[in-house]
């Protein structure tokens with residue numbers, strides 16, 4: 029992000045103001061801060077749900093607006109809080125991110141996303157069409173399949189925006205273990221974090237407040253600073269007040 033500002037159509041104040049940061053290959057950056065601070069907006073600019081008002085978002089040094097949209101999307105996987113599945117089989121849902129993926133690769137992604145119990149309870153395993161009678165998945169189950177869809181792509185950039193909010197704490201930790209392997213393989217991570225547990229897995233934390241990066245550093249550094257991060261953490265033990 030190079031001096032990125034962004035104002036939604038019709039809004040009076042910018043959602044992001046002069047935001048600059050870099051995520052290296054293999055590095056994971058967490059975005060935290062009060063609700064409305066601009067975290068989701070920042071994440072949304074990478075796959076170009078919106079384009080910057082000024083400044084630039086660059087991937088591999090190239091302005092995303094100058095990239096072929098397919099080339100950009102090939103490098104990015106994202107799971108947003110309300111990521112939904114299609115009314116087709118689990119296999120095809122996961123494969124949507126990478127049509128040439130084999131069954132084995134889809135299964136490996138599903139297992140990495142802790143979906144083994146889901147496959148077990150469905151009558152035809154990963155060939156079960158979901159969203160039909162008797163095969164509805166809970167919010168947390170849908171999030172896990174969405175994670176599998178992101179993992180099968182083996183993206184250069186993985187964006188997780190509240191992507192594990194409906195998953196229980198133990199499963200979340202198990203999924204993070206898989207994610208750590210993905211990031212160790214050179215994927216860059218952008219994680220909008222609402223829970224403390226996610227931050228243990230991030231190299232750097234950026235605190236966004238009213239569209240600006242007001243603090244950045246590790247958990248320990250930010251706690252020692254005694255600022256916004258410290259007060260959010262002390263008050264809620266979480267970051268989305």
Ligand code: ADP
Pocket residue numbers: 036037039043061062063064065066067068069070236
């Ligand atoms: P966060 O993810 O930190 O909670 P957001 O990025 O969702 O913050 O929101 C940043 C600001 O932009 C807020 O003031 C919010 O009301 C506004 N905003 C978010 N989405 C939209 C939208 N689609 N249209 C207009 N304003 C929006």
